[in-house]
């Protein structure tokens with residue numbers, strides 16, 4: 589049994605509370621008794637600890653509906669005056685904002701359009717909204733997470749052919765010293781899917797998503813693998829495509845050029861689409877009754893399948909998740925599965941990595957950003973800092 593004593597100073601006093609918060613994050617509907625059993629706490633220790641967490645405005649308890657015999661059970665919820673994070677996802681033409689609570693849930697989600705506005709104008713708008721949240725939540729706002737459809741390197745958009753933003757510093761979205769994290773949308777989506785409730789934490793997951801282009805993420809044992817400068821896992825730019833086709837990234841023959849909206853337009857002999865995502869969605873939608881569209885869709889689906897087989901051969905994941913338009917592309921194709929199996933090394937065909945749609949794909953990047961922020965906040969040091977803020981707040 590763990591010994592609960594409020595000895596120690598500073599951060600060490602928050603080691604056990606951090607374990608409780610971690611358990612709560614993994615199982616947001618957990619009851620006090622279940623939590624005590626999981627952590628090996630006596631009932632009185634669990635009560636003491638819960639009192640401390642409630643006084644620190646981290647969690648609160650609500651009674652479960654009565655019905656069974658015995659003492660009433662309590663379920664944990666985020667404290668109504670507890671810490672929050674703000675998360676933003678910038679896509680082509682739109683951005684989405686939400687507020688996250690410790691249980692991983694998102695609230696107050698809002699969508700914004702920006703048409704042809706320049707990056708500085710869009711960022712001014714985002715900063716204005718973040719500033720309003722900071723005014724409203726005060727010191728309860730503990731972090732800002734920014735997801736962007738582009739290659740992120742050291743907090744900057746290193747390359748986004750989709751947004752046509754290059755070298756834009758997203759760290760500058762910070763308001764009043766609130767810490768900011770910036771990451772690629774596909775990486776964040778992959779995190780969200782790997783950490784969802786019930787998914788084992790030890791998995792190696794490959795995430796492949798199609799928005800205006802092909803994005804990817806690699807999660808190994810719960811942590812994103814992003815390389816030396818944060819710009820790794822750019823699967824869409826593996827040279828799996830036609831070496832004669834130039835990718836907007838500057839390289840030739842990128843995998844993404846085989847299966848995006850532009851590839852479908854080339855296959856169908858139609859003009860270059862202004863909005864490749866929307867165009868691709870339309871082509872997939874009409875494939876059932878249009879022979880040419882069906883063929884173009886099958887071709888793109890096979891390119892997707894072969895590339896995923898290559899990733900499976902190289903990275904040995906136990907799960908592949910699909911996001912964005914990769915989901916309907918996979919669903920619309922009858923040749924995908926065969927192309928996938930043919931691309932796999934023989935020994936892998938016995939039990940190939942499962943390919944599943946990502947569970948929460950619309951908000952996946954936002955959830956992943958919130959998850960990354962909570963990983964930083966819900967540490968002994970982070971909780972100790974929060975508790976000092978609460979103590980200083982009337």
Ligand SMILES: [Zn+2]
Pocket residue numbers: 824825835836837838839842844
């Ligand atoms: Zn490329």
